[in-house]
Amino acid sequence: MATDRLSLSKILSYINQEVHIAPLVTFRIVFGLVMSFAAIRFMAKGWVQDLYVTPKFYFFYEGFEWIKPLDETGMYAIFCIMAVSAFLIGIGLFYRVNVLIYFLSFTYVELIDKTTYLNHYYFVSLVAFLLLLVPANAAYSVDVKLFPKLKRLYVPRWTIGVFKLQLGMVYFFAGIAKINHDWLFRAMPLKIWFAPFIQNEWLGWFFSIKIVPYLFSWCGMLYDVFIPFLLLWKRTRIWAYLTVIFFHVVTWWMFPIGIFPWVMIGSTLIFFSTEWHQKIQAWVFGVENSELRVQNSEYRIENSEVNRSKWSPTIIVLAVFFFIQVLMPMRYLAYPGKLFWTEEGFRFSWRVMLIEKVGTTIFTVKDLQDGREWEVHNLDFLTPLQEIMMSTQPDMILQFAHYLGEEYKRKENIDEVGVFVNSRVALNGYRNRPFIDSSVNLMLEQNDWKHKSWILPFDGENKEVK
Amino acid sequence: MKKAIKYTFLVLIGAGLMSGFSCKKKKKKDEPVEVTCDYSVTNMLSGIGNNIIIPRFASLTQTTLALKTEAASFVTQLDSASLVNLQKKFNAAYLSYQKVSMLNFGPALTNGFNMRERMNVFPLSVTTFDLYMNNNNTQPSQNANAAVGFPAIEYLIFGNVDSVLAEFTTGSQATNRKTYLVNLTDYLHQLSSTVYNAWISSGGNYIATFVADGGNSIGSPLSLLVNELNFDFETLKNFKYKIPLGKFDAGIVQPDKVEGYYSGTSVALSAANADAIYKLYLGVAESGTDGEGLHDYLVCLDAYYQTEDVSLANSINSQFALIYSKMLAIPDPMSATLYSNKQVIDDAHNEMQIAVPLLKREMTAAMGVQISYTDNDGD
Incomplete structure (x- = not known):
């Protein structure tokens, strides 16, 4: 017991030890500016219109039914607020307020529609939340210019560590998720995605080599699993970072993943040493030999034994936060069946680029009393993107079924309505097969945490490891 | 530590390479062991453009010219023999349109009109049509989609079986109907030749653009071709079968909505x-010669990551054959068969339904042709 307590207090005193703020400042500036650009880019591409104004129906997250989009002006206003608050985070003006505004506005938009769920949007929400807890504006910020009292050159080690941990977990869990039969031994879905690249003028010959997708699959898995450790270790850091750049630039070139590569390339800079960040900052801001530069010391030694092994509410919040972060990618273990097929426990788990999954879904609404039935033209209710996303994800199929049931009930004066679905899905190069039990009236099924028994089993020969 | 990492890397990469080889060994005998997908999309596009697309538009231009000429002579000689000739020319032109309706991209959209919408929006709106005839609105270019193109001409010359000729001679709209018929057929031919001329190398030379890019990004020739092929297939299934069958209308057949x-x-x-x-x-x-098409590209792509006994390319082939044979089993006119033997129509519809996931989802995925237009991280 005594040793346990001792080691816990050791850990606490380690994470509370004061270190120089420089890496945190770089992180704040890069994150703020990139996310500001991202919000502007999103508007410029017309996606606010396409994703949050055009749709008639939105796939809500369970428990967040009350989150609704605003009207067109409102949605554009939200994105403008996002762009401005992110920019102000970058330059460090009214930092805490803007982090809060950014976190809320970004997360609000993400919660509107499951269709647009992306792991990297989830990552942005988490980082924004973490930024709320740290004084990233305590140096090189407008706040410090306006309120010199805020200036602080030393911050607890955890204020930087949380971002390293968060990034490390993203990579690590993404890597672990790649350890499966499809990815490693069938090179799926990379094989499918690489195949069209044989048409590339310059690199076609390379992609036509049969072994290439296997090589990328294995390297990708190893890269994700090991990169957090290689970035932490001083001797491998620079090489690891170069592979970060290489890997993300390659994925940016090959796939439509937008700004995410740049977010990661910018964020992982936080793994570099204080001295490195100080040098960069001195160079960028032209402040040579300023008081901000601290020679040869990563952390402050004076003040070393002051109450550092104490719990603080923030530390408790963070402990819970990361505990949940560890549980989320593991929750799929609680469900039977093939994860990639049922997608029960798939989201919020850093399962990136793991599946090529396409499907078609035909809904039939029935009046159970007089036998009348209607086939549904999905695009009367959904955007093409929503239809595509819905067709492979059972919880979205169920939500849409419930919506259709209510719509037809009203429109066609039905007392007892049944909604049935004929659905076929093709996963990772296997031919399409039935996905949902077409004899089940989905109106009687609930979207909860329980296993959805109406998802037909993936009965193929896929011997996936998990 | 460093060495340990290095060796782990080497072992795992080695295992990865071996897994690749071992997979190959499992392949069936009739397949070459080293299947690399070696295929040129630009060659395919060149064949499709020069030997399929351009000849199809050339043929549409000819059949619509013949229709236009016949219409001009018909209005000067309003008798039943002349009408039969005109109807024949119409049927020929309408059939040749069926060969270009999946080519509604490029010149069919960029010349100030949408070919599909101007040529073949059905069912015709009889109300709108009558309004135009009573108000002397006989300029097709200014009229709504639902009262121009093939359906409007069809209504004029087939309309009411007993009184088609009378409508042109003694009917209250006779003068306007004659003018509209001439204008409609002329307009149809104009649109056809505009698209045709935009394609050919001696005209707008869109063919050069079409064969230059073998990529699969949004707006690339391959993407346009595949997307429009799927759109047309959906139109075929939904508008020509599903809606008449009453699938969207509680099973109540809609015979007047057929093409x-x-x-x-x-x-x-x-x-x-x-x-x-x-x-x-x-x-x-x-000309009938088999050249390279999406099928051949798919054979190549599929072989590259083959996982099933039946290839996607061949599944699509056999499905098309089934669809075609089921369609031929339906007696025309469909509007009557909907009452007498709805099942045969439903059979053809069901075969089309089965083709949708193959064509619209699996084929597009294999070719990397995007339908989604925002960022994604693959989940």
């Missing part, structure tokens, strides 16, 4: 449409 309602050629038209989509997929030239 070719007045001429009674619905099945012939839809079979021609299905066949034209299939031949484009196969790469069969208008």
